[in-house]
Amino acid sequence: MDEEIEIPPFFLCPISLEIMKDPVIVSTGITYDRDSIEKWLFSGKKNSCPVTKQDITDADLTPNHTLRRLIQSWCTLNASYGVERIPTPRPPICKAEIEKLIKDSASSHQNQAKCLKRLRQIMSENATNKRCLEAAGVP
Template identity: 70%
Template sequence: MEEIQIPPYFICPISLEIMKDPVTISTGITYDRENIEKWIFSAKNNTCPVTKQSLITGIELTPNVTLRRLIQSWCTINASHGIERFPTPKPPISKPQIIKLLKEAKSPKMQMKSLKRLRSIASENDANKRCMESAGANGVLSFYY
């Protein structure tokens, strides 16, 4: 069986695996979202893993949509070789979305629905938990649950 060559720019510099949700940081390097989030937030790192440049000015993860589409197309083309196509990732929750849900939670009519949605969002991943924390949702959720 012929060995498939994975294009090197499809590979995350941290995990050395094909990226599922490529994001670019301020240094211009692209990583898989899950891996760079773990690098930055779990280990409290404030440097780019590749360039070692400081990320103190703020950590913004910009989705690399073009690269994600190229990876997905490549996976589809190579499906006959056992390569699985990654689904398009859900966009991460934003602080304004959390704030909107928190406001809705103050309304008796919307309270349970909003709180259930907030709880669901928090259970999805650590990035959502950090976003909720920065929006002030922790106090609200601990009060109601």
């Protein structure tokens, strides 16, 4: 980029200070990049909002689709300055899907191999899925 481009401040994650790729809202109403807030909550064993210092009572992260679309539009509009468009993230696996795969794996040897292969694939897709599987007790 030859010319400095000003990034709207609300596109930046309060933790990483980088443009959010997968913005999510926590129970306190603050939006973070999914990867940053998950590392904050799960790796650091912290359960407070980095901005408000309030306890995060519900670890469910709600995708902020509107902000993600705004960021993607801004990236597209600024492509001539070397800004790359942020791809739409794949949704992380849900606990119910993990439980179903584990339950299905117990029904037969053939299903077990198929389910284990699917679990391995899910784990390799992204760090969020890996953390979800580990939290569910999948080694």
